[in-house]
Amino acid sequence: MIKREKYIQKIRPFINKDLIKVLTGMRRSGKSVMLDLIKEELLSSEVDPSQFISINFENMNNTHLCDAVSLHNEIIKLSAFIKGKTYLFFDEIQEVKNWEKCINSLRIELDCDIYITGSNANLLSSELATYLAGRYVEFVIYPFSFSEFIELYNTIHLGMTNQQLFNEYLMYGGMPYLANLNYNKEAVNRYLLDLFNSVELKDIVKRNKIRDIDILERILAFVTKNIGTTFSATSISKYLKNEGCSISPETILNYIKACVNAYLFYPVKRMDLRGKKVLTVNEKYYIADHGIREAVYGGNQTDIQLVLENIVYMELLRRGYTIHIGKIDNKEIDFICEKQNNKIYIQVTYLLASQETIDREFKVYDTIKDNYPKYVLSLDPFNMSQNGIIHRNIIDFLLEE
Incomplete structure (x- = not known):
């Protein structure tokens, strides 16, 4: 387990504050490990482990707690035996029906510090915002960056250059559990395929009550293959029609939105640099982890241009940028990146x-x-570099602070 210090640095100022800490991101991207790292942080400040209450709602042993009233009553009962502040850790909270009502009540009733994780973007819906009235702060947990990948990979395979390590990263991606498989290619592919299927079934099909799984899988395959490529729902509809499947652009958009809500894909809108407005058609999509693309679809080496864009895009998200595609006349700039009052073009x-x-x-x-x-x-x-435009090696860019 690596420390993921950049995330801890972001979370640290909110520890012991009256704000619910919400950790979101794709399934198995490291949210549960982050809860463990937060516990380590608390233990280092002399919090007693007896003050922790931890529940993972994907554990079948906790099924009886998957409604708001049952969970509330259990926590009130357990907290009665704790001296001092109670620290609550709830993993995959979206499995609890009306969980936001329970969390809000616990926040009011107890002297507690609350940390929750979830694998769906609807976790922070307007309904949640109403119940918690701005009393939460969100941290999106992404798969490993290249620098994190190196940190863990070097504990298993020593003596490789950064270029060799990057070649491995291109193929494997950054899902944290791969280190437990010693980055064995066959085992990694099996794990990533199972992960993809789990996200599809649990976070997309089940949560959105999707009936036509065949159509969903065709859309998943299309978007996965065409990461970083501009397309519209209409173009996908025409493509599927040629494949013998009739589906409306509206339904396609709903299916893709369900994938985005599961943190599998990330949409990037286009910005007209002359008119200074965001365009509402022909977005691009990138996948949360390019290793999943290799396992499911293959071709990361063949499509290296698109995969490199994907890697850079995800790194920019980790660094906190808001990102658009730049359109100027008939040309495009890959990324316009803004953070606070700063902007860079890439x-x-x-x-x-x-x-x-x-x-x-x-x-x-x-x-x-x-x-x-x-x-x-x-x-x-x-x-x-030329004419004031900075050229950087991608590997160096990914490893810089």
Whole structure:
């Protein structure tokens, strides 16, 4: 287990504060481990472990607690034996019916500090916001970054260069449990396929009461194959019609939204840089973990341009940026990244192997006259910066603080 200190740094200021800490993200992305790391943080500040109450609602032994009243009564009973503040850790809280009512009541009744995890974006719906009245703070937990992957991979396989490690990361991705499999290729593929099926069944089909699983799987396959590619629901509808399946664009959008709510896909909207407005058509989607794509669909090496974009996009999310695709006339900038009052532009390409590629990646910035940093990222080992545009090696970019 690695410490994931960057997450702990974000959570630390809210420990022992009257705010519910909500950890969200895709199934098996490390949320349960984060609860353990928070417990370690508390123990290091001399909190007694007897003050902890922890419940995982995917454990069948806790099925009887999966409604608000039963859970509330159990916690009130257990907390009566605790001296001092009670620390509550609820894993996969969405399994509890009307859980928000219970959590809000416990927050009011007890001297407690509450931490919850969930695998669905609807966890923070408007209804929840109403019950908790702004009394929560959210932390999205993503699969391992490249730097976290190196930290764990190096405990198993020593002596590899960063380039060799990146080649492994391209294929395996960043799901935390893979270290327990010693990154054995066959075992990893089996695990990631099972994970994909679990997300599909539990977090998409079951939660959204989807009946036509065949159509869903076709949409999943299309989006997984076409990460980082601009498309519309209408284009998917036409594609499926050619495959012999008739489905409306509206239904396709609902299915994709269910996948987004399960944190499997992340949508990126396009921004017209001339009109300064966000466009509502032809989004791009990226997958939470590119290793899942390799296990389910394959082709990460063949589609390395798209996979590199996916890796950079997820890293930008980890760094806290709000991201759009930039559209200017008939050209696109891969990522416009904003955080507080800062902005950066990023182009991602595999290699700057020809003058045509160099011109395409650098000259797209010619019409942008502001002074925010503009980057071109590639796997080239040499610095090819020009005209104030910064060229960075992707591996170096991923490893920088």
